[in-house]
Amino acid sequence: MGTNSDIALMRQLAGGSEEALRHIIDRHREPLFRLAYGLLGDRPAAEDVVQDTFIRLWRKARRYDPRYSLSTWLYRIACNRCYDELRRRRRHREAVVQAFESMTDADFLEAEELLALLRQATAQLPPKQRMVYQLREVEGLSAEEAALATGMTPDQLKANLYVARNAVREKLKKYGI
Amino acid sequence: MEYNNLITRVQKASVDAPDTDAILGGMRRTLHRRHRQRQVAVSLAIVLAVGTSVATMQPRHDRAVTLAERVSLRIDTPPSPEPAPIAGYRNSLYNHQIIYTLL
Numbered sequence: 001m002g003t004n005s006d007i008a009l010m011r012q013l014a015g016g017s018e019e020a021l022r023h024i025i026d027r028h029r030e031p032l033f034r035l036a037y038g039l040l041g042d043r044p045a046a047e048d049v050v051q052d053t054f055i056r057l058w059r060k061a062r063r064y065d066p067r068y069s070l071s072t073w074l075y076r077i078a079c080n081r082c083y084d085e086l087r088r089r090r091r092h093r094e095a096v097v098q099a100f101e102s103m104t105d106a107d108f109l110e111a112e113e114l115l116a117l118l119r120q121a122t123a124q125l126p127p128k129q130r131m132v133y134q135l136r137e138v139e140g141l142s143a144e145e146a147a148l149a150t151g152m153t154p155d156q157l158k159a160n161l162y163v164a165r166n167a168v169r170e171k172l173k174k175y176g177i
Numbered sequence: 178m179e180y181n182n183l184i185t186r187v188q189k190a191s192v193d194a195p196d197t198d199a200i201l202g203g204m205r206r207t208l209h210r211r212h213r214q215r216q217v218a219v220s221l222a223i224v225l226a227v228g229t230s231v232a233t234m235q236p237r238h239d240r241a242v243t244l245a246e247r248v249s250l251r252i253d254t255p256p257s258p259e260p261a262p263i264a265g266y267r268n269s270l271y272n273h274q275i276i277y278t279l280l
Contacts, residue, residue, distance in 0.1 A: 018201075025197045033194035047195055051203045058204070118187050138187055169180055 006070040014061040025054055028071060031139060032078050038134045039082045039127075040089075041119045049085070053078045068148055075141070075149035079131055086127040121171040122164070128152075129164040136161050137168075 012020035032053055036046035056077050064073065118138070122130050128150070135146040136157075147157045195203075 022197055022201065025200050029197065029200060030192065030194045034192045037192055047203070050195065051200055051207060054200060055204050055207060118183070137184055140188060172180060172183070 007066045010061055010064040021058060028074050032074060035078055035134055035139055036082055038119060038138055039130055040085055045085060049078055049081045052081055072145045072148045079149050083127050121168045125164055125167060129160045132157055132160040133164040
């Protein structure tokens with residue numbers, strides 16, 4: 001459900017307020033970038049997704065439905081964009097696996113390396129499972145928010161998350177996790 | 178390391194997202210580029226539409242039609258200031274000198 005500040009901001013944005021846009025970008029750029037980077041594993045592509053997401057928000061501001069929170073709506077736009085990109089780049093999965101085969105002791109890995117490790121573990125997942133995993137497990141969205149962001153039913157979401165989690169855990173066992 | 182511990186560390190990891198000014202700058206450049214692409218596409222569509230309608234124009238003079246069927250038309254550039262020599266053609270868009278080559 002959209003908060004009062006979400007609704008007010010979106011109303012200002014629909015009126016063409018760049019100040020409102022700046023405020024929205026300040027608030028949401030990091031989680032959106034983390035989502036896109038986690039899914040695509042590629043910084044320039046993730047930056048494009050974030051940029052395209054805000055462009056779409058700017059253009060569709062009048063259509064904002066206050067039944068949904070702004071963050072959920074942004075996640076939905078970003079997920080759709082990432083999904084399109086993932087379908088186009090099937091070879092990316094293999095490239096990520098090859099790049100990080102040599103990683104060993106996870107306790108001493110820096111944050112960037114941990115992210116890369118997790119991306120390597122999720123690289124083999126089909127796009128929908130990867131998306132669900134990223135939203136629920138990494139971004140910490142509720143089941144309801146994640147369902148809205150992905151367009152799945154709660155049951156579909158639950159099933160995809162169950163399969164994804166098991167697959168990732170199996171993969172991470174190789175690295176002692 | 179445990180799985181949950183990994184997830185927690187990943188959640189807290191800073192990803193060095195681009196700053197707001199960089200995002201806004203990128204948005205402006207993208208919107209400008211898309212606007213230019215649309216302008217080019219519209220101009221091209223107009224040129225093609227005009228070219229198609231000129232090509233399908235039928236001459237009023239029957240003799241010219243018979244001739245046109247039997248010759249190859251070669252349109253020469255640069256544009257000539259004199260009007261096109263063929264009766265029946267609208268020459269407001271047709272400033273080129275037309276050369277007939279017999280097949």
